[in-house]
Amino acid sequence: MTAPSILINRDAEGLAHAVAARFITRLVDVQSTGKVAQVVLTGGRVAAAVYRAVAESPARSAIDWQRVEFWWGDERFLPDGDPERNETQARDALLSHVDVAPARVHPMAADSGQGPETAAAAYAEELAAAAGPDDSDGVPTFDVLMLGVGPDGHVASLFPEHPELGVLDRAAVAVHDSPKPPPTRVSLTFPALGRSEEVWFVVSGDDKAKAVSLALTGADLPAATPKGLTRTLWLLDEAAATEIF
């Protein structure tokens, strides 16, 4: 495993466009090998800006959107269509603007009264069904997995000092008492987050600068743990990078 690479853009808008260009290139490269690309989406403000930039890029037509599987790293456990759901954000910003195959879009279940444990177990089953004989930890090997980082150093919905950090026997877990609203969530676990060829941390804003610096120095934070199988990138704007040098 190689050391993480750090790439810094001037501001949030520049970051979103740079990540969008990288995302398009990555998917085209994967598809050029004959594979169906496996992508894990994240939520949050900068992620939504990246998705909008992909949807607006003329280069998006280089991707065969029918041959992309979309997964999520975490979800806010809210009713279907809630604007705060990561799925809703991704659909509004990107998925409803490109010709995806509906069967290849794998949102985590919405809250319909079944509880987040049931939703997490169903997601783990869906991932396991997509895994092949060469895959590990009950998930398909992802090609790119994007993660935002909270000011507290959380990634996906794995928050500092929460019990879900220690869940290593399944791919997805229910999260209760999240310090960031909404309190109930579903998240991939560390073993699943570690099954991507490339992991991209996409981080904007000075409120994240401390967490970025601590994660990069290996502090005991959720953001310090996920690594790509072949590549780990920290894609930052200048504000998020102020404490790393």
Ligand SMILES: O=C1O[C@H](COP(=O)(O)O)[C@@H](O)[C@H](O)[C@H]1O
């Ligand atoms: O709630 C969440 O927050 C993080 C970071 O979001 P941001 O708006 O501060 O960029 C995100 O990565 C996660 O997927 C989401 O559920």
